[in-house]
Amino acid sequence: MPANAQTLWFKTALLPDGWAGDVAITIAGGLIVHVEAGVPATGLEAHHGAALPGxxxxxxxxxxxxxxxxxxxxxxxxxxxxxxxxxxxxxxxxxxxxxxxxxxxxxxxxxxxxxxxxxxxxxxxxxxxxxxxxxxxxxxxxxxxxxxxxxxxxxxxxxxxxxxxxxxxxxxxxxxxxxxxxxxxxxxxxxxxxxxxxxxxxxxxxxxxxxxxxxxxxxxxxxxxxxxxxxxxxxxxxxxxxxxxxxxxxxxxxxxxxxxxxxxxxxxxxxxxxxxxxxxxxxxxxxxxxxxxxxxxxxxxxxxxxxxxxxxxxxxxxxxxxxxxxxxxxxxxxxxxxxxxxxxxxxxxxxxxxxxxxxxxxxxxxxxxxxxxxxGVTGGLMAGAPADIVVLRDTPHSIETGSADRLLDAWIFRQGRSAIGEVWRRGRKLVEKGRHVGREPIKARFHKALHRLVS
Ligand SMILES: [Zn+2]
Missing domain, CATH: 3.20.20.140 (Metal-dependent hydrolases)
Incomplete structure (x- = not known):
């Protein structure tokens, strides 16, 4: 494992061949280097929601x-x-x-x-x-x-x-x-x-x-x-x-x-x-x-x-x-x-x-x-792909009761963007609690431009 690697743990994740539980995703240099299901969360950076590829x-x-x-x-x-x-x-x-x-x-x-x-x-x-x-x-x-x-x-x-x-x-x-x-x-x-x-x-x-x-x-x-x-x-x-x-x-x-x-x-x-x-x-x-x-x-x-x-x-x-x-x-x-x-x-x-x-x-x-x-890219939650991960907030009811597909149905048909907790892009957490980490200065510049354009 590379020295700078970090491992994230998810209660469930949508892998290329379907949903898996207790998934550890190891990231180094912006890429996913290892994915393993059925791993205990102990000692790992835990993210209890569901991980989707972006x-x-x-x-x-x-x-x-x-x-x-x-x-x-x-x-x-x-x-x-x-x-x-x-x-x-x-x-x-x-x-x-x-x-x-x-x-x-x-x-x-x-x-x-x-x-x-x-x-x-x-x-x-x-x-x-x-x-x-x-x-x-x-x-x-x-x-x-x-x-x-x-x-x-x-x-x-x-x-x-x-x-x-x-x-x-x-x-x-x-x-x-x-x-x-x-x-x-x-x-x-x-x-x-x-x-x-x-x-x-x-x-x-x-x-x-x-x-x-x-x-x-x-x-x-x-x-x-x-x-x-x-x-x-x-x-x-x-x-x-x-x-x-x-x-x-x-x-x-x-x-x-x-x-x-x-x-x-x-x-x-x-x-x-x-x-x-x-x-x-x-x-x-x-x-x-x-x-x-x-x-x-x-x-x-x-x-x-x-x-x-x-x-x-x-x-x-x-x-x-x-x-x-x-x-x-x-x-x-x-x-x-x-x-x-x-x-x-x-x-x-x-x-x-x-x-x-x-x-x-x-x-x-x-x-x-x-x-x-x-x-023009390939991707997915698999080794070799960029670590581009969207995390749906923890909805344990959906995860416990049968098909994890319900998480996607809930996100798309019921919750919309409020369902998204974190987003990782090439291994960097860019969205936390649904908000982009650089949102405030970006928004300030946007409002300044908008004011000039519509005034
Ligand atoms: Zn167009």
């Missing part, structure tokens, strides 16, 4: 956390939809400085850790200064996101985004998009700088992300996917019915069909949303091995629509969850909203459940595996 939040725009709660009203001219929300977003984006982005993102990341996520895939498209010019370091904003990850301790899969056009067919970008817009060449500079900024983070990964099929031409998409051929690739797809109609008008094909017809989509791909898809498209995604990135709370907030989970799961598809606009940040909220949206759409209960496990356990385990795949 989830990957597979889709986030950290800076949008500052808009949470500020767009819930009608504007003149109608109820509002995704596109009118986006206009508000662009006005907000106009004012964000690098300092603001770092402060807001750090708050979002602290809340993600408190909410059960130990890694985030950040879909990062706010690249340029307020006038739309590249910073002297083109990856300035990527560096701010890396700093927020470093300050909070969350694992980072950073996905600099190529956004080149305002619509299908290479339409010119609008002035509201000036801070996002790049050519493949200027994008490559951002990507290289992002990699340099992330070099000091212990297990950061930098992937690539075409924003959507409407924002890149086929030629640009081809250039981008060749840039880092072994890393994750994420793309927004089929979130909006208008997007599907525009894609059909442009190409004669729906977005998912078009992508799968023209690009070698495989396990490194994450198709974010995939809300408006046919059964045939869902079967094709499942066969490709790509992960669908579901963001149920944001999709509900924006009125996007409901993903067809039964069709996708029947085809053997993989999904994970993300907090996207960060209107609320909580893994249990995402998993609960996913299941409830399915119940409302299909008028059934326990839609995501597999035969042998509870609904909570099925949701969690599927989102865990899909999150790892989309994040």
């Amino acid at each position: 989830l990957v939040n597979l889709h986030s725009h950290g800076f949008q956390r500052a808009m949470s709660g500020l767009t819930e009203y009608r504007q003149s001219g109608g109820d509002g939809d995704f596109w009118s929300w986006r206009e508000l977003l662009y006005k907000f984006v106009d004012r964000c400085t690098p300092e603001d982005v770092e402060a807001i993102t750090a708050m979002a990341y602290a809340e993600m850790l408190e909410g059960g996520f130990t890694r985030v895939a950040e879909f990062h498209y706010l690249h340029h200064d307020t006038a739309g010019h590249a910073f002297s370091d083109p990856g300035e904003m990527a560096g701010r996101i890396a700093a927020a990850a470093r300050d909070t301790g969350i694992g980072l899969t950073l996905l600099p985004v190529l956004y080149a056009h305002s619509g299908f067919g290479g339409l010119e970008a609008t002035s509201g998009q000036r801070r996002f817009i790049n050519t493949p060449a200027s994008y490559h500079d951002i990507l290289s700088s992002a990699e340099a900024h992330c070099a000091g983070l212990p297990d950061a990964i930098v992937g690539t992300a075409p924003h959507s099929l409407r924002a890149v031409t086929p030629g640009e998409l081809e250039e981008l996917t060749a840039m880092r051929p072994d890393r994750p690739v994420h793309i927004h797809i089929a979130e909006q019915e208008k997007e599907v109609a525009d894609c059909l008008a442009w190409s004669g094909a729906r977005p998912v069909d078009w992508l799968l017809d023209h690009v070698a989509v495989d396990e490194r791909w994450c198709l974010v949303h995939a809300t408006h898809t046919t059964p045939g498209e869902l079967q094709r995604i499942a066969a490709s091995g790509a992960v669908v990135g579901l963001c149920p709370v944001t999709e509900a907030n924006l009125g996007d629509g409901i993903f067809n989970a039964p069709e996708f799961l029947a085809a053997g598809g993989h999904f994970g969850v993300g907090s996207d606009s960060n209107v609320s940040i909580c893994a249990a909220d995402e998993l609960r909203m996913l299941e409830y949206s399915q119940r409302l759409a299909f008028r059934r209960r326990n839609v995501i459940a597999e035969a042998a496990t509870s609904t909570g356990c099925s949701l969690f385990e599927r989102a865990l595996e899909g999150g790892y795949r989309a994040g």
Whole structure:
């Protein structure tokens, strides 16, 4: 055993092959080095709750956390939809400085850790200064996101985004998009700088992300996917019915069909949303091995629509969850909203459940595996994995009375984030009694940025 090792003891833990009792997890150098079940707690640092592996939040725009709660009203001219929300977003984006982005993102990341996520895939498209010019370091904003990850301790899969056009067919970008817009060449500079900024983070990964099929031409998409051929690739797809109609008008094909017809989509791909898809498209995604990135709370907030989970799961598809606009940040909220949206759409209960496990356990385990795949990582409570551990507070009734799956059901359907006691990330305890250990200064910086942005 390494000299600097520490051992944590849990009454129960969700290991790769299922629940185990009286589990000792030994950690050294940020990694799990040994896991053993049936060990007495005597002499070990005891944590009587239940240990879960941390989830990957597979889709986030950290800076949008500052808009949470500020767009819930009608504007003149109608109820509002995704596109009118986006206009508000662009006005907000106009004012964000690098300092603001770092402060807001750090708050979002602290809340993600408190909410059960130990890694985030950040879909990062706010690249340029307020006038739309590249910073002297083109990856300035990527560096701010890396700093927020470093300050909070969350694992980072950073996905600099190529956004080149305002619509299908290479339409010119609008002035509201000036801070996002790049050519493949200027994008490559951002990507290289992002990699340099992330070099000091212990297990950061930098992937690539075409924003959507409407924002890149086929030629640009081809250039981008060749840039880092072994890393994750994420793309927004089929979130909006208008997007599907525009894609059909442009190409004669729906977005998912078009992508799968023209690009070698495989396990490194994450198709974010995939809300408006046919059964045939869902079967094709499942066969490709790509992960669908579901963001149920944001999709509900924006009125996007409901993903067809039964069709996708029947085809053997993989999904994970993300907090996207960060209107609320909580893994249990995402998993609960996913299941409830399915119940409302299909008028059934326990839609995501597999035969042998509870609904909570099925949701969690599927989102865990899909999150790892989309994040470009492996994990779990096993030797060799990073010590990323979420501890549910002690609920002895659930543990004593039969299946420990009930712990997950209680967390997701009854308690939400209040169920989370501690969160460890690479062996460091970052959340204690449900609060991030650095919360106060992070919150103070966030409030300062928010005050400036909304005043
Ligand atoms: Zn998004």
